[in-house]
Amino acid sequence: MARPREFDTDTAMQGAMRVFWMKGYAATNLPDLLSAMGITRGSFYKAFDDKESVYLAALDYYDDKIVSTVVERLSAGTDDSASACLAPLFACTGDAADKGCFICNAMVELAPFNAKVAERTGRMAERVRAAIEDVLRRFDIGGNDTHRRELSTLVLHLYFGFHAMGRASRVHGDWQARLSRLFGEAAPA
Amino acid sequence: MARPREFDTDTAMQGAMRVFWMKGYAATNLPDLLSAMGITRGSFYKAFDDKESVYLAALDYYDDKIVSTVVERLSAGTDDSASACLAPLFACTGDAADKGCFICNAMVELAPFNAKVAERTGRMAERVRAAIEDVLRRFDIGGNDTHRRELSTLVLHLYFGFHAMGRASRVHGDWQARLSRLFGEAAPA
DNA sequence: ACGATTAGGAACCATTTGGTACAAAACAAC
DNA sequence: GTTGTTTTGTACCAAATGGTTCCTAATCGT
Numbered sequence: 001m002a003r004p005r006e007f008d009t010d011t012a013m014q015g016a017m018r019v020f021w022m023k024g025y026a027a028t029n030l031p032d033l034l035s036a037m038g039i040t041r042g043s044f045y046k047a048f049d050d051k052e053s054v055y056l057a058a059l060d061y062y063d064d065k066i067v068s069t070v071v072e073r074l075s076a077g078t079d080d081s082a083s084a085c086l087a088p089l090f091a092c093t094g095d096a097a098d099k100g101c102f103i104c105n106a107m108v109e110l111a112p113f114n115a116k117v118a119e120r121t122g123r124m125a126e127r128v129r130a131a132i133e134d135v136l137r138r139f140d141i142g143g144n145d146t147h148r149r150e151l152s153t154l155v156l157h158l159y160f161g162f163h164a165m166g167r168a169s170r171v172h173g174d175w176q177a178r179l180s181r182l183f184g185e186a187a188p189a
Numbered sequence: 190m191a192r193p194r195e196f197d198t199d200t201a202m203q204g205a206m207r208v209f210w211m212k213g214y215a216a217t218n219l220p221d222l223l224s225a226m227g228i229t230r231g232s233f234y235k236a237f238d239d240k241e242s243v244y245l246a247a248l249d250y251y252d253d254k255i256v257s258t259v260v261e262r263l264s265a266g267t268d269d270s271a272s273a274c275l276a277p278l279f280a281c282t283g284d285a286a287d288k289g290c291f292i293c294n295a296m297v298e299l300a301p302f303n304a305k306v307a308e309r310t311g312r313m314a315e316r317v318r319a320a321i322e323d324v325l326r327r328f329d330i331g332g333n334d335t336h337r338r339e340l341s342t343l344v345l346h347l348y349f350g351f352h353a354m355g356r357a358s359r360v361h362g363d364w365q366a367r368l369s370r371l372f373g374e375a376a377p378a
Numbered sequence: 379a380c381g382a383t384t385a386g387g388a389a390c391c392a393t394t395t396g397g398t399a400c401a402a403a404a405c406a407a408c
Numbered sequence: 409g410t411t412g413t414t415t416t417g418t419a420c421c422a423a424a425t426g427g428t429t430c431c432t433a434a435t436c437g438t
Contacts, residue, residue, distance in 0.1 A: 098301065
């Protein structure tokens with residue numbers, strides 16, 4: 001061992017995730033990335049390979065921190081309706097407020113051209129879909145397993161489209177009322 | 190008058206639309222764009238302003254050609270169910286097969302940073318939503334106007350999410366069955 | 379204390395970027 | 409055919425890009 005690293009890898013990765021999440025891969029140049037990570041070129045290329053590998057690591061970080069949190073919230077939801085339990089998917093607070101969904105952004109920008117991105121985003125999307133399916137199962141929505149799976153895919157698409165539009169306008173309308181009717185729940189007060 | 194233009198503006202714009210639609214704005218460099226348009230630098234900068242203005246023109250071209258066609262098909266649909274009438278939105282043939290939806294792509298990549306892109310994509314999305322609403326009205330789906338508007342927004346988000354995911358994988362599942370159940374239609378044969 | 383080892387930062391590099399300048403070429407008017 | 413006008417293609421440019429080098433400084437093991 002010798003001189004220890006001055007920056008915190010986790011903090012730097014969080015910055016990388018944020019900037020790639022907001023601006024995308026191509027529009028993020030190295031100075032942008034470095035200042036978001038709080039380090040300089042030297043440290044960057046000592047600790048990481050290149051821009052692309054950090055992007056992939058940022059996707060993994062998103063999976064580990066954001067997707068995992070959402071999935072846990074979905075499976076731990078104690079609300080009395082499925083639409084309420086799915087709220088974490090449509091919450092527009094914190095990072096998601098202006099950045100949308102990193103999975104969706106990466107799918108749209110890079111998945112057709114980068115197999116690693118396609119694989120990661122596909123895997124994360126499946127995690128989210130499975131979590132949605134679990135919520136539907138808890139509330140016995142969708143009838144049989146086949147239909148429930150289809151319905152969970154529908155909600156997943158809804159989730160992506162919701163956040164894609166959110167990047168263009170901050171007007172989302174009443175998503176919970178829409179979901180509530182979709183599930184045939186009694187109208188909330 | 191003098192030397193006439195050798196290239197066809199409409200053909201060139203179609204090429205520009207295709208390449209921006211597929212690769213996005215930042216990932217399309219000038220050589221890519223020029224070869225897609227079938228012209229060289231000289232002609233390009235004589236006939237157009239710069240890369241960004243051509244991107245905006247490509248969005249307008251998409252509005253004029255693709256969105257208009259879809260909207261017309263939606264309003265002229267003679268199928269016997271709403272889900273069948275909405276098929277043009279979820280057709281994965283031709284350009285849409287691998288490129289997804291240009292509105293969605295532009296919203297995700299540029300709308301947060303470019304007001305003109307945000308305005309155009311917002312306007313196109315509203316055209317599509319209104320056309321969906323019309324289909325729902327024709328089949329008397331959604332109950333009252335308020336709910337129908339919410340439901341049309343839901344289908345619009347579904348449409349965006351569907352094509353966002355389509356850029357990562359070509360597996361879409363049975364979208365019509367999902368819509369059919371969503372609308373409470375009798376199960377198709 | 380000191381050598382080994384590693385982080386940090388600035389200068390540097392080749393390539394690519396979007397955009398311009400300009401001369402040759404192709405037409406219309408006469 | 410001459411002239412005037414506009415298009416086209418190529419050569420060119422400055423700036424920005426991602427990435428490397430290299431030197432200094434900091435910290436560890438002994």
